[in-house]
Amino acid sequence: MAILNKPIASPDGKILMRPEEFKKWLKKFDADKDGRISTQELREAIRANGGWFTTRKGRDGVRMADKDGSGYIDDNEINNLKDFALKYLGVKIITY
Template identity: 45%
Template sequence: MKQFIAFVTTLDTNNDGCISYEELTQAIRNNGGWFARWKANRALKGADDDRNGFVDQNEIPNLVAFAEKELNVIIVT
C-alpha cells in the first residue's frame, strides 16, 4: 500500500501538493489506459471529498479505494 501511495504522489507533476484532473488524465494515458479523460473525471469525483477539483494528501486514500473498486487495480499489502 505504501508503494502505491508513493506512486500516486508522483502524479503531482507540478509539485503543488495536489493531483489535478489534467495530471490524472496524463497518468492514465502514460500507463496505456483507454478513456483517460472519462476515468480521470470519475476518479476525481470519487476521491475529491471537498470538491475543490484536486486530490490532496488527505484524499489519496480515497483515490486508492477508487482505483481498487472502480478501475480493478489490485493493491497487494
C-alpha cells in the same frame, strides 16, 4: 507496466501496493508539484498504465476521491481512490 522496483502481481494480474506505495507512485504524476493531483495529472497516470478514455476517467476519479470539493485530490484523499485504482490503474491497494 513497471510501477514498483519489484512489482508484486496478484493472480488476476493486478499490481499489489500498500497505501504508502500507491501514494508515492501517484505523486510522480504531480506535474506542478503542488502536493495535489488534478484531473489532468490523474489522466496521465491512467494513460501511463495503458488506459483509454482518460479524460472522462480522470474527471470521474477526481470527483470520486475529492471529498472536500476542491477539485483536486490531496494527500488525505488519495486513499479514496482504492476502487478507482483497481478498476482503471490495474493496482490493488492492500494492507498487511
